[in-house]
Amino acid sequence: MSSELRELIEGIDPPDPAVVKRAGIRQARLTKPPGSLGRLEEISVRLAGIFGSTRPVVKGRSLVIAAGDHGVVAQGVTAYPQEITGQMVLNFLAGGAAVTAMTRSLGVDVTVVDAGVKSGLPEHPGLISLRIGAGTADISMGPAMSREQAERCVLEGARIGANVAGSGSGLVATGDMGIGNTTPSSAITAAITGMPPEVTTGRGTGRNAHELKHKTEVVARALAVNDPDTEDPIDVLGKVGGFEIGVLSGVMLGAASRGSAVVIDGFISGAAALIATGLCPASGDYLFAGHRSAEAGHSIVLDHLGLEPILDLDMRLGEGTGAVLAMSIVEAAAACLAEMATFDEAGVSDAEPEKIHGK
DSSP, X not given: OOHHHHHHHHTOOOOOXXXXXXXXXXXXXXXXXXXXXXXXXHHHHHHHHHHTOSSOOOOOEEEEEEEEOOGGGGGOOOSSOTHXXXXXXXXXXXXXXXXXXXXXXXXXXXXXXXXXXXSOOOOOTTEEEXXXXXXXXXXXXXOSSOHHHHHHHHHHHHHHHHHHHTTSSOEEEEEEEOTTTHHHXXXXXXXXXXXXXXXXXXXXXXXXXXXXXXXXXXXXXXXXHHOOOTTOHHHHHHHHOOHHHHHHHHHHHHHHHTTOEEEEOSHHHHHHHHHXXXXXXXXXXXXXEOBOOSSHHHHHHHHHHTOOOSBOOOOOOOTTHHHHHHHHHHHHHHHHHHHSOXXXXXXXXXXXXXXXXXX
């Protein structure tokens, strides 16, 4: 591990437990029956710890979409041509994608990153061109990338994450684009969670039963050929990952280092979160699961991370769509904790203690 990556990891501290405790006390005294806001209460208290304030205020909302191509598409793991990755990046920049329609509606800033798209992309003021490589190598035949490239993905992503987070106390969402990227995500999930490819591998872009079996075999072959070190997240990323997955891992670490919360999207962002939390367990405390993807392996990722999805809408588009939708809920939860009055502040009579305890 490079000194720069080690310094990044060491700079991420867990949220302040004292603030979390005080926020929980304040939450319990707000003018409502305890627990009546359901999971919004837990979300708000977690956010208070991340922001370091019992009255958390979201300063800004940003989405980072990272795009990359994958050599493993040569194995027929997807029905879609690889050219779509670059075409969709242009669609993001033109504002014609599902997620950009959502971000316009919800007031979320968008950053688009070419992490490693195979086709060349024109310069654009809204595009960050990292281009770690022209797509990864075929993971069923050898490593996706070199270790140096894997570390560069994370470090470049961290710089982007820190930049969009600014001075902290914001929400940063992660989104992806990459034809074939459910295959490396399945491999990463199997490697890190220890679950077999048969359960981490899903249908992706509409594979039938026969095609799913083939895709699962490709994931199993990638793991056998590369034998990633499950105790070394950079090794896993380098051997069976993707450029955009590595960049998103870094975005999570960079945003956490600035004290911002990260709302992760679906399966690909989940795989990136496995890398990020493997490198820095404390970063997991900064993560919220925007939604539960319909992709099979995503529930395994969420269980491993210990995250409950905020939404469950049977979505599997990627792009950051689920994360962007969930950001409004996270911000609303923060507003309730920050702006609601307590019983004492409002001069409202609280429930009698004996009634609370059922006496």
